[in-house]
Amino acid sequence: xxxxxxxxxxxxxxxxxxxxxxxxxxxxxxxxxxxxxxxxxxxxxxxxxxxxxxxxxxxxxxxxxxxxxxxxxxxxxxxxxxxxxxxxxxxxxxxxxxxxxxxxxxxxxxxxxxxxxxxxxxxxxxxxxxxxxxxxxxxxxxxxxxxxxxxxxxxxxxxxxxxxxxxxxxxxxxxxxxxxxxxxxxxxxxxxxxxxxxxxxxxxxxxxxxxxxxxxxxxxxxxxxxxxxxxxxxx
Amino acid sequence: xxxxxxxxxxxxxxxxxxxxxxxxxxxxxxxxxxxxxxxxxxxxxxxxxxxxxxxxxxxxxxxxxxxxxxxxxxxxxxxxxxxxxxxxxxxxxxxxxxxxxxxxxxxxxxxxxxxxxxxxxxxxxxxxxxxxxxxxxxxxxxxxxxxxxxxxxxxxxxxxxxxxxxxxxxxxxxxxxxxxxxxxxxxxxxxxxxxxxxxxxxxxxxxxxxxxxxxxxxxxxxx
Amino acid sequence: xxxxxxxxxxxxxxxxxxxxxxxxxxxxxxxxxxxxxxxxxxxxxxxxxxxxxxxxxxxxxxxxxxxxxxxxxxxxxxxxxxxxxxxxxxxxxxxxxxxxxxxxxxxxxxxxxxxxxxxxxxxxxxxxxxxxxxxxxxxxxxxxxxxxxxxxxxxxxxxxxxxxxxxxxxxxxxxxxxxxxxxxxxxxxxxxxxxxxxxxxxxxxxxxxxxxxxxxxxxxxxxxxxxxxxxxxxxx
Amino acid sequence: xxxxxxxxxxxxxxxxxxxxxxxxxxxxxxxxxxxxxxxxxxxxxxxxxxxxxxxxxxxxx
Numbered sequence: 001x002x003x004x005x006x007x008x009x010x011x012x013x014x015x016x017x018x019x020x021x022x023x024x025x026x027x028x029x030x031x032x033x034x035x036x037x038x039x040x041x042x043x044x045x046x047x048x049x050x051x052x053x054x055x056x057x058x059x060x061x062x063x064x065x066x067x068x069x070x071x072x073x074x075x076x077x078x079x080x081x082x083x084x085x086x087x088x089x090x091x092x093x094x095x096x097x098x099x100x101x102x103x104x105x106x107x108x109x110x111x112x113x114x115x116x117x118x119x120x121x122x123x124x125x126x127x128x129x130x131x132x133x134x135x136x137x138x139x140x141x142x143x144x145x146x147x148x149x150x151x152x153x154x155x156x157x158x159x160x161x162x163x164x165x166x167x168x169x170x171x172x173x174x175x176x177x178x179x180x181x182x183x184x185x186x187x188x189x190x191x192x193x194x195x196x197x198x199x200x201x202x203x204x205x206x207x208x209x210x211x212x213x214x215x216x217x218x219x220x221x222x223x224x225x226x227x228x229x230x231x232x233x234x235x
Numbered sequence: 236x237x238x239x240x241x242x243x244x245x246x247x248x249x250x251x252x253x254x255x256x257x258x259x260x261x262x263x264x265x266x267x268x269x270x271x272x273x274x275x276x277x278x279x280x281x282x283x284x285x286x287x288x289x290x291x292x293x294x295x296x297x298x299x300x301x302x303x304x305x306x307x308x309x310x311x312x313x314x315x316x317x318x319x320x321x322x323x324x325x326x327x328x329x330x331x332x333x334x335x336x337x338x339x340x341x342x343x344x345x346x347x348x349x350x351x352x353x354x355x356x357x358x359x360x361x362x363x364x365x366x367x368x369x370x371x372x373x374x375x376x377x378x379x380x381x382x383x384x385x386x387x388x389x390x391x392x393x394x395x396x397x398x399x400x401x402x403x404x405x406x407x408x409x410x411x412x413x414x415x416x417x418x419x420x421x422x423x424x425x426x427x428x429x430x431x432x433x434x435x436x437x438x439x440x441x442x443x444x445x446x447x448x449x450x451x452x453x454x455x456x457x458x
Numbered sequence: 459x460x461x462x463x464x465x466x467x468x469x470x471x472x473x474x475x476x477x478x479x480x481x482x483x484x485x486x487x488x489x490x491x492x493x494x495x496x497x498x499x500x501x502x503x504x505x506x507x508x509x510x511x512x513x514x515x516x517x518x519x520x521x522x523x524x525x526x527x528x529x530x531x532x533x534x535x536x537x538x539x540x541x542x543x544x545x546x547x548x549x550x551x552x553x554x555x556x557x558x559x560x561x562x563x564x565x566x567x568x569x570x571x572x573x574x575x576x577x578x579x580x581x582x583x584x585x586x587x588x589x590x591x592x593x594x595x596x597x598x599x600x601x602x603x604x605x606x607x608x609x610x611x612x613x614x615x616x617x618x619x620x621x622x623x624x625x626x627x628x629x630x631x632x633x634x635x636x637x638x639x640x641x642x643x644x645x646x647x648x649x650x651x652x653x654x655x656x657x658x659x660x661x662x663x664x665x666x667x668x669x670x671x672x673x674x675x676x677x678x679x680x681x682x683x684x685x686x687x688x689x690x691x692x693x694x
Numbered sequence: 695x696x697x698x699x700x701x702x703x704x705x706x707x708x709x710x711x712x713x714x715x716x717x718x719x720x721x722x723x724x725x726x727x728x729x730x731x732x733x734x735x736x737x738x739x740x741x742x743x744x745x746x747x748x749x750x751x752x753x754x755x
Contacts, residue, residue, distance in 0.1 A: 238563055249551065316544070317546030317547075321536075323563055457513055
């Protein structure tokens with residue numbers, strides 16, 4: 001992606017972000033049952049969406065890397081995992097800040113929270129793996145495998161956690177995730193936030209991806225220079 | 236198939252000779268059960284549920300050890316390289332290592348179940364039989380996952396510390412299903428209540444045995 | 459002319475920015491032998507690991523039996539025998555068990571018989587039931603040589619096969635190598651000095667500064683070979 | 695704490711975390727640029743060294 005387009009995306013997401021914030025704080029009506037804290041939802045949901053999309057890309061990039069063996073896919077997977085982790089952290093943070101006023105607790109083992117938390121742990125492990133070994137094709141393969149395995153696990157996690165929570169109904173959960181968006185303005189605010197975050201995500205991902213690509217190319221160039229230096233030294 | 240049998244036989248022979256892994260696995264299981272007894276106050280806690288929980292904690296930890304040990308056997312004299320050079324497929328090697336880890340874990344679990352009955356004041360009766368398929372499925376799933384991931388953690392700077400960090404979160408669904416199913420089995424609930432959990436365990440096993448079989452090649456390879 | 463067993467084209471291997479090997483062009487025909495001579499850490503092991511298909515080159519490629527070294531299927535891996543410092547033997551298995559296990563891996567029809575035969579060939583029949591951990595370094599390396607050759611490989615890769623061995627082990631391994639080459643196997647071996655190998659014609663390459671240079675056959679080495687042969691005829 | 699505090703805290707958290715991440719990306723960028731400059735210096739030295747003009751590394755596509 002050309003840097004012009006990327007720059008444009010950056011400004012667009014920034015502008016949309018401001019619009020979304022204005023909407024959330026000043027424009028949408030307050031939800032009747034949950035009160036003002038419900039407004040966390042407008043940014044909470046886009047964060048979750050971005051995190052899931054990013055983790056999906058990690059798995060896809062992993063498959064492509066193992067299949068095609070091109071370094072590019074490894075860079076993409078790394079960039080996506082990092083960003084996914086940032087947004088997954090945000091989902092947990094905002095979820096917690098929402099749970100406290102509404103349910104009276106910082107944390108509850110509700111099915112969505114639990115699933116997100118498990119994802120956070122899995123991809124935390126993935127990033128730890130990446131940082132615990134040098135930058136080599138071997139690590140790229142390891143990361144690809146872990147990325148794929150983690151993604152395979154997601155459906156099983158969702159099903160099992162849901163079953164776990166329905167069999168043991170928690171006392172705390174009164175009116176769980178059923179967000180009745182009764183006012184059309186709520187829907188608009190959510191859509192604007194979603195757009196803002198999606199574009200922001202694309203911007204961030206392409207930025208980080210381009211950076212990792214540049215690093216890879218730089219390393220390759222360094223290799224060639226080292227080779228030329230050796231050749232020059234031969235005479 | 237012949238190569239699979241040869242590797243498994245070799246691993247079992249090595250194990251019979253030293254007995255290191257089994258003893259270590261049993262010791263870990265025993266210690267975990269002891270810790271759980273004190274942590275949960277076995278005399279007061281709801282027997283079946285705490286016992287099931289303790290049993291699965293022991294399974295997870297002994298499993299990590301079991302998978303690591305099965306691969307560790309190849310580390311002396313760089314035997315793993317000998318296997319990579321030989322005309323066997325990496326997937327065959329995976330299958331053999333998975334089988335070895337499964338057997339080590341199964342032995343440790345038989346020990347854990349006996350200890351669990353004693354420590355948590357349960358009865359040796361027919362309900363224990365109902366645990367067998369649940370534990371077998373959980374063990375297979377964990378062995379499948381840990382064998383694949385141990386081959387990775389083995390060769391990173393963090394070493395075996397990385398294994399639990401990678402394996403435990405991914406194992407969570409099977410853990411939930413396993414603990415719930417075991418508690419129901421021990422508590423004497425009807426089979427139908429367990430069926431849902433067994434389905435999750437089976438799905439987990441199918442998924443991860445297949446994934447390990449297909450992906451192992453990429454993790455055992457040298458650089 | 460027969461197709462080469464090993465052929466590399468501008469082969470290179472880099473770790474980070476460190477070039478271990480660069481622009482290696484090597485050709486090895488069936489029944490021929492090459493010695494690669496270089497100091498420790500010159501990249502000899504790396505080259506052999508690449509030829510064995512264990513390691514991927516970062517530049518160029520290596521063809522083994524005409525196939526890319528990274529895509530050697532079981533059929534081709536079966537035809538490569540490798541002997542290195544590490545013996546690939548299980549310390550807690552006996553000598554016989556190790557060979558039998560290896561024979562099973564290589565799908566040899568009579569694992570027991572061939573293990574027994576090879577134990578005899580490396581002079582370890584008396585130690586068949588002894589665990590590898592209790593063998594001396596020389597005996598272990600003899601057993602490792604048997605392991606490497608049990609499937610009659612067409613390509614032998616030997617990484618410093620004689621390093622720190624007693625003379626008996628050197629003799630035994632040397633005669634196995636000679637037999638294999640006489641039978642038509644090709645050989646790539648590494649060493650840090652030119653070895654005195656009797657009755658074996660080989661080319662010498664020097665590996666230094668990450669490149670290979672062919673050493674012209676000097677009179678010295680030819681003489682040394684002739685003298686050694688004479689000596690062996692005269693019984694020393 | 696009233697609900698409004700939580701709302702503000704949540705949005706503050708979002709922007710702080712994102713800001714920190716962008717900062718991290720930005721610092722990587724400067725590190726990369728430093729590396730590039732170092733490489734350029736090496737390349738220059740190589741070009742200027744005598745008798746090596748035909749030994750330039752091939753350009754990457």
